[in-house]
Amino acid sequence: MQRRYCFSLYFDRQDKDIRTLVNRILDAPDSALASLSGDLADPELHPHGIKEMVTSQASRMAYATVNLLRNLEVGGSNSRDRLCALQSLFDEVLASAHSPLRRNTARVLLQIMKDMVRLQGDPTEQLKLAHDFRKAALGTPRVVRRMLARYHLPEMPEEWNQIAFDDHVYDVNTKGRKTPTHLIMDAWIKGLRSLTVLYDNCIELAAAEELLEAASITGMTVRVGIEYQVPFHDRYVSFLWVPRGFVSRQGFLNFMNSAPVQKMQERGRAVLHWWRERALKALELWNERQRPQLEAKWGVSVSPAYADDFLDFLGRRHSVMLRLAEYLHQLVLPSLRLRARQLEGRAAEGDEDARREIRELELLTVDVVYHEWFAALLDGELPDAQVPGNTPDAPELRHLSAAELTRQLRELMPGYQLTLCTENLTAEDVIELLWDCEGGITHLEIFNTKSWMLGKLGGMESISQLLQVLNHGHGPLMKQLIRQIIRRLAQEGDGERLAKFQEILRNVPKLWETYRRSPLRTQLGSNAATRLRSFGMGFAIMETLPPRGVAALRHEGSPCIPIHVPVEEKLVFSEPDHAGWVQRLLARCRSLPFMARLGKERRQEWISASEDCRYCEQGNIHTLGGHNIPAPNELLDKEKAPDTAPGFRYLNTGLTMWGKVLVGFIPAFFTFQATQQWWVLAWFGSFIWFGITGVRNVLQMVMAAQGATRGTLTHWKEHVSMNRLCDSLMYTGISVLLLEGIIRAGVLQQLCGVTVEDRPLLVFAVLNIINGFYIFAHNIYRGFPRQAAIGNLFRSVLAIPISSLYNTGFWGLLLAAGVTDPLVYLAPSAAIISKTASDTVAALIEGLADGKVNMRMRRRDYEGKLRRAFDCYTRLEMLFPREDALIKLARPGGLGERGGREARRLERALIIAALDLMYFWFYLPRAQEACRQVIRGMSAADRRVFFRSQLVLLREREICQLMVDGLIGHNFAKPLAFFLDKHNEYLRAMTQLCRSGIRKGASAQNDAEMPDAVQ
Secondary structure: HHHHHHHEEEHHHHHHHHHHHHHHHHHHHHHEEEHOOHHHHHHHHOOHHHHHHOOHHHHHHHHHHHHHOOOOOOOHHHHHHHHHHHHHHHHHHHHOOOOOOHHHHHHHHHHHHHHHOOOOHHHHHHHHHHHHHHHOOOOOHHHHHHHHHHHHOOOOOOOOOOOOOEEOOOOOOOOOOOOHHHHHHHHHHHOOEEEEEEOOOOOOOHHHHHHHHHHHHOOOOEEEEEEEEEEEEOEEEEEEEEOOOOOOOOHHHHOOOOOHHHHHHHHHHHHHHHHHHHHHHHHHHHHHHHHHHHHHHHOOOOOOOOHHHHHHHOOOOOOHHHHHHHHHHHHHHHHHHHHHHOOOOOHOOOHHHHHHHHHHHHOOOOOHHHHHHHHHHHOOOOOOOOOOOOOOOOOOOOOHHHHHHHHHHHHHEEEEEEEEEEOOOOHHHHHHHHHHHHOOOOOEEEEEEEHHHHHOOOHHHHHHHHHHHHHOHHHHHHHHHHHHHHHHHHHHHHHHHHHHHHHHHHHHHHHHHHHHOOOOEEEEOOOOOOOOOOEEEOOEEEEHHHHHHHHHHHHHHOOOEEEEEOEEEEEEEEEOOOHHHHHHHHHHHHHOOOOOOOEEEEEEEEEHHHHEEEOOOOEEEEEEEEEOOOOOOOOOOOOOOOOOOEEEEEHHHHHHHHHHHHHHHHHHHHHHHHOOOOOHHHHHHHHHHHHHHHHHHHHHHHHHHHOOOOOOOOOOOHHHHHHHHHHHHHHHHHHHHHHHHHHHHHHHHHHHHOOOOOOOOOHHHHHEEEEEEEEHHHHHHHHHOOHHHHHHHHHHHHHHHHHHHHHHHHHHHHHOOOOOOOHHHHOOOOHHHHHHHHHHHHHHHHHHHHHHHHHHHHHHHHHHHHHHHHHHHHHHHHHHHOOOOOHHHOOOOOOOOHHHHHHHHHHHHHHHHHHHEEEEEEEEHHHHHHHHHHOOOOOHHHHHHHHHHHHHHHOHHHHHHHHHEEEEEEEOOOHHHHHHHHHHHHHHHHHHHHHHHHHHHHHHHHHOOOOOOOO
């Protein structure tokens, strides 16, 4: 009963539709997944384009998210599907937000959709998320910020100029849990702009290619490197090699495919093969020794482990011993559950031994298998591979010294980044390695989240001091530091290291000169995301975050690590795109004094100096993730908590809107009843008040969208937001109590003795000023454009003379109607007159502000789509340099079989671009005005290219066939009818719009080639 009650009063039909859609996609087999959406995941289709006619934004995002998270295999078609899904998903979320918090809204939408996929099987939670998704998609700042806080995501600047990074992470190929595409998506959600992804001993090129492609989609800077371990005294130390200096992604891949690098890669694969053989040997030992022990201990059978099954589980991944721990943990889980059920009855009767054993079984996680089982399993059987000298059978790469590894890497490529990981190292260890590598080490990983949490960075402060000494050329301090090390080594009797440091002391100028010219830089990494423990990915420099983002990090208890990196603010002024006459006018104005930056866009950038990074107790770097201990095994079925009402926020939208109207109407009605003597205002004043607000909101929303413009296919009603209208009615009803009940009747009349009869101008001025501040406050709370909120402050001033004008006009009407004393009616109507004047100004201010928002979105839509169309044109010109390919495309048959697959792909992309642009023109608010502005800003040559690219719409037969074949899914009837009905009208409009630019630069031959249908 409670669940039925809950679902009848809570949530909307759209929420249930979204949940049903997501679950249908999740339940679909892999082979049928693509058929659910057809080609709608094609990145060429714009989120606001023609595909809006066949499916909703939520369904497209759900399909893309499922496709991205479900395909876990690296390489091949799966990686291509993930990348297409990421491109589609990224475009959808960035295009959805209508508020100033565009990128932060996109981050929230991605996280909500991920949670909907994760919580399959929990209908109530999925419905909550679907409701939150629709609320967040509106872009209301307070809702977005609430969602950011829920998911522990700090607010990032919308300029996307923050310094947020992580220089040490892994994907699923090594120690991580996520595919390269999934890793990039999660990093973007966290707000990271820079990432370094590392692989063990060799790079999987398919994974690296996917990683770099995903990074280019999201605009992130990603570096790919290799982690090597070299022997150093009684342990191994890690070096991170990152090749650099490539001008493109393909340049990096070509370098990795070169013969010398491939030879080094083969040596790295030999190490991976050696680790795999060790894992298979450990698997045999587990079957022979530990499995019988576990069966005897638990009293249940434990399935044997098979090498073939383990290799299938491993796939192409590295970190073999870690994957073996995961495989064994997965293998014994059924036995753990069986043993826990055997003990459950005894534990319920109060047997403490049974309860203790159940707790031990629940805590037997992958972490325990990796660190405790393997230690017991390999003791005496396989030598510890982490101690140099124990494994003489290891490949040659495992025996290279730091100096030899550095020499070989330098021979591969002069431009590189070689980072020394300082885990378990002291300052003297770092000095020795810097000396051995002869300047080959370029960076120090001075901080690592995993090492810090495990207490393995004891030398961080002394290493930081060493860094400052080297980079600032403090030769005497360097000598003093080495002498102290020599005295200590002499006392310990370590002759070999003593002789080396005496040599270093004699050659301090050589070491000092090396790093004085090329400072030793630093980097910080999280070592995320390991399978055993989750150390949150990412760091951010506090000065580069907005105040709300810093406050959120501090509120969440995110640690501020003891590292300080200096940052410097830089202002960059750029020239925005203007029409030619505007640019000429601005150029003349900038010659005047103090006008040099007139009309330029200001962009804030931050520059960090990693070579000046230093240790200090109060650092300026926050981690963006916590430290999560592995969750215990869930061996016993837990009792489900009783269903409870979802909460006020999840009420049905219809009920919520009626509630808002009543919250505003009730105080307004009783305020008029209490303050008005004239029966008309006493009974109908609240209806008049609400009518003024309703008419004003409808007019301004239609005006902002140009919904009454001829030539569009949208009705004016489609531009009216009922939710926003109900919000306005609620706040305007409350304003009646404020203005009429409290201010006019209470403060002015009762306390101050000021009435409309005596001082009408003063009364109207006070009412309008207070009303302006009240509206400004709730405009900010509701997330209106800042221009509209600020305009409401000045609207009070503008409304004062208008109020007087309305008051005079009402006076004249009453006199004309034969009323002898108009003040009898004017005095109680003061609030109504003030309200009418205020809403008159509001309709103009808020309508213009909303119109600017719509124009900004439309210009972004047009500029993105045209950029893609011009890119396709450029590629076509390179394929066909001796002919006009766009004219060929407009004719039946197009390019035919010429140009191969690439030409067909470009032809299809240009057809999609033309269809999307036609949809913009007829359906999107302010699209026609935005299109005119964009085209007016083009040169004559660009206009000609734009127009000719639209001529592909003349190929009716081919485009109809494309739609039937699934260009925009299987529900193609509506878009097909739209294309057939409107493409000629659209082309005539484009002809008129582009005619001047085309005629100006076109030859007679080109004009003659234009089809008669549009000439």
